[in-house]
Amino acid sequence: MADGSRDVRMNPDSHTSIEHGPSYRAAFGQMQPAASGAPWLQVLRERALEEFIDRGFPTTAEEDWRYTDLTRVAQRSFDYLDGAPQEPLEDYGGIVEKQGLRLPNMHALVFVNGIYQPDYSPSGTLPNGVYVSRFNNLVEQQTEWLERGLGAIADIGDWHLAALNTAFLNDGVILVTEDDKQLTETLYVLNIAVGQKTTVQPRLLISLGRGSSATVVEHYLSTGPSFTNAITEIHCGPGAQLEYCKLQQEHESAFHLAAQHVRLDEDSRFHGVNVDLGGQLSRNDLQVELRGNGAETSLHGLFMAQGNAHIDNHTLLDHAAPHCMSREDYHGVLADKARGIFNGKVLVQIGAQKTDAELQSRNLLLSPGAEINTKPELEIYADDVKCSHGATTGQLDKDAMFYLRAKGISQLEARDMLVAAFTRVIIEQIDSAELREPVAAAVAQRLAHADLEPLS
Amino acid sequence: MLLNISNLHVSVGGHEIIKGLDLEVGAGEVHAVMGPNGSGKSTLAMTLAGRDNCAISAGSISYLDQDLTGLTPEERATAGIFLGFQYPVEIPGVNNVYLLKAALNARRKNLGEPEMDAIEFLRLIKEKAKLMQMDQSFLNRAVNEGFSGGEKKRNEIFQMAVLEPTLAILDETDSGLDIDAMKVVANGVNSQRNGERAFLLITHYQRLLDYIEPDFVHVLVDGRIVRSGDKTLAHDLEAHGYDGLLAEAANG
Numbered sequence: 227m228a229d230g231s232r233d234v235r236m237n238p239d240s241h242t243s244i245e246h247g248p249s250y251r252a253a254f255g256q257m258q259p260a261a262s263g264a265p266w267l268q269v270l271r272e273r274a275l276e277e278f279i280d281r282g283f284p285t286t287a288e289e290d291w292r293y294t295d296l297t298r299v300a301q302r303s304f305d306y307l308d309g310a311p312q313e314p315l316e317d318y319g320g321i322v323e324k325q326g327l328r329l330p331n332m333h334a335l336v337f338v339n340g341i342y343q344p345d346y347s348p349s350g351t352l353p354n355g356v357y358v359s360r361f362n363n364l365v366e367q368q369t370e371w372l373e374r375g376l377g378a379i380a381d382i383g384d385w386h387l388a389a390l391n392t393a394f395l396n397d398g399v400i401l402v403t404e405d406d407k408q409l410t411e412t413l414y415v416l417n418i419a420v421g422q423k424t425t426v427q428p429r430l431l432i433s434l435g436r437g438s439s440a441t442v443v444e445h446y447l448s449t450g451p452s453f454t455n456a457i458t459e460i461h462c463g464p465g466a467q468l469e470y471c472k473l474q475q476e477h478e479s480a481f482h483l484a485a486q487h488v489r490l491d492e493d494s495r496f497h498g499v500n501v502d503l504g505g506q507l508s509r510n511d512l513q514v515e516l517r518g519n520g521a522e523t524s525l526h527g528l529f530m531a532q533g534n535a536h537i538d539n540h541t542l543l544d545h546a547a548p549h550c551m552s553r554e555d556y557h558g559v560l561a562d563k564a565r566g567i568f569n570g571k572v573l574v575q576i577g578a579q580k581t582d583a584e585l586q587s588r589n590l591l592l593s594p595g596a597e598i599n600t601k602p603e604l605e606i607y608a609d610d611v612k613c614s615h616g617a618t619t620g621q622l623d624k625d626a627m628f629y630l631r632a633k634g635i636s637q638l639e640a641r642d643m644l645v646a647a648f649t650r651v652i653i654e655q656i657d658s659a660e661l662r663e664p665v666a667a668a669v670a671q672r673l674a675h676a677d678l679e680p681l682s
Numbered sequence: 683m684l685l686n687i688s689n690l691h692v693s694v695g696g697h698e699i700i701k702g703l704d705l706e707v708g709a710g711e712v713h714a715v716m717g718p719n720g721s722g723k724s725t726l727a728m729t730l731a732g733r734d735n736c737a738i739s740a741g742s743i744s745y746l747d748q749d750l751t752g753l754t755p756e757e758r759a760t761a762g763i764f765l766g767f768q769y770p771v772e773i774p775g776v777n778n779v780y781l782l783k784a785a786l787n788a789r790r791k792n793l794g795e796p797e798m799d800a801i802e803f804l805r806l807i808k809e810k811a812k813l814m815q816m817d818q819s820f821l822n823r824a825v826n827e828g829f830s831g832g833e834k835k836r837n838e839i840f841q842m843a844v845l846e847p848t849l850a851i852l853d854e855t856d857s858g859l860d861i862d863a864m865k866v867v868a869n870g871v872n873s874q875r876n877g878e879r880a881f882l883l884i885t886h887y888q889r890l891l892d893y894i895e896p897d898f899v900h901v902l903v904d905g906r907i908v909r910s911g912d913k914t915l916a917h918d919l920e921a922h923g924y925d926g927l928l929a930e931a932a933n934g
Contacts, residue, residue, distance in 0.1 A: 625771045628731075628733055628771075630773070630776075631732075632733075632756075632758075632765045633759055633764075633781065634784075634785040634789050634845070635788065637754065639784060640756075643776050643780075643781070643784075644773070644775075644776070647776050
């Protein structure tokens, strides 16, 4: 019962398909086989292509996509889908230098248009039993892991965009640990999309063994109207702990779709911070399945949009086992005519007794034309649980604004101070101090570049 | 004349609160404005600081021979007008010292002075915090967050001491203070008195004036100043209450 009501897939009375501009089948035919060349992967890709062609992009007739229309994504033209550069790249080294994170201890993999860039990817020293590799550079045992892991959590039959990503999969990153291994360095995966018609399908696979721990940062940048469709699959074995941060700073004309599918075994912990600062249209789906007793997760999100940007965050906390805890707090800041969507759902399955869940959505509208649709939801099929949810949407506190201005702070500076305070609550949730600073700086820069309508 | 208010009429939310108020404040003078609840004392303070919901329907306010009414709150503040709030606002996430530094540098910019360097600023705020008997830990907390009523008022006077305004408007700074806190606040104010700086003390009770001796006392009733005098007027009020004055005002 609970599973069936998770989302309404189709409304038979609605127009449920979007005409694709380009032919995906033709593009698929032109694509080179993945460098790893494994026959199973080619089979999987072909199956994914058929799934995607059958399902197409999600449409606004689907409840989960009613506010986010992908027509512009589906109909945009592109020269290629597999990331092979067809036009001269700009100085992406400069982008890495300027925009890429520089953490004191990190193991980095930098991709430009989906192509690995060894020159910009400083590697750290990985402890024994911790494996970080690219899909196109796997040794035998790792190929088995990839075959077992790819699509195990983000099912291509269940998720349109996972099918699209898998069909056009070129390269990706896999992190696997044996039991009781600690990855002390941060695994940093930077994806940069350059060029006008670029489409990239980043893929990240994380599997932590029993009692292992790691910190992973995914970072997305672009220079123009590219389309990124990222899929991340995360499995935390019993007692494993993952600190995860996704930072999305795409170009204001870019399209960014991303999904993280997380599965938690007993007593494992997933702490995720999701920061969305860019893109013309951005959608992030974060789904966490707490399927082992005593698993814990906390999700914190910050999204900021201005101009005509559209930014959509969907989260699902699927409590499938007893004694699990989840905490979720998302903050949205919308200016100009930007539109934000937050849909957070807590699902407590039959038998998930003693679930402890709290979900909060807080939103700040800085301009009269800005808009937010927020919907925190609880769906509970167990009777001994503690669940709460709430949503607030407001403008800047008038009393606080006047207080600051009466002390001599300009209106603009007072606004920035209050917005920074609102965002800091989320940034402080980032576990590593080294990461907190650059993220705070990126948020501050976002504010400084804000060209907002004067406040009334 | 530092401040010249003439025939001021102010409405809040469509209701006229100040109904023809005249007041002159010269440099270095300390004026106390007293009055019962609802007489318009806080509206006067808010109007002088530029709160946008205080709509001026008639009259004029000039400050240093400049029309004040067209200026934004921050323009007034950087021109030397300080408002000590009756209810200081808690602002989580904004650091007390950060606010003060930004405010001070905005004021200095207006005066054509360079930004104060970090070491000099730190020395200044430590000195003023000591004057206000404020614990150093307050400085690095969020603005007024979790402060007691007395701590908030002390923080207002601390800000005033750092910003060194030309005209300080203190809106019921004495309310909610115990006698020790009142003495600290009064000491803070008295230490800032000089031949240039003027004060407008807005208060309901006479007791603050036992510690800060005013040059002039005005009684505000129903949006108008009905009596003005020296400090002895405050003592008369303490002895006889506002009732007599209210009756006087009612009879026109």
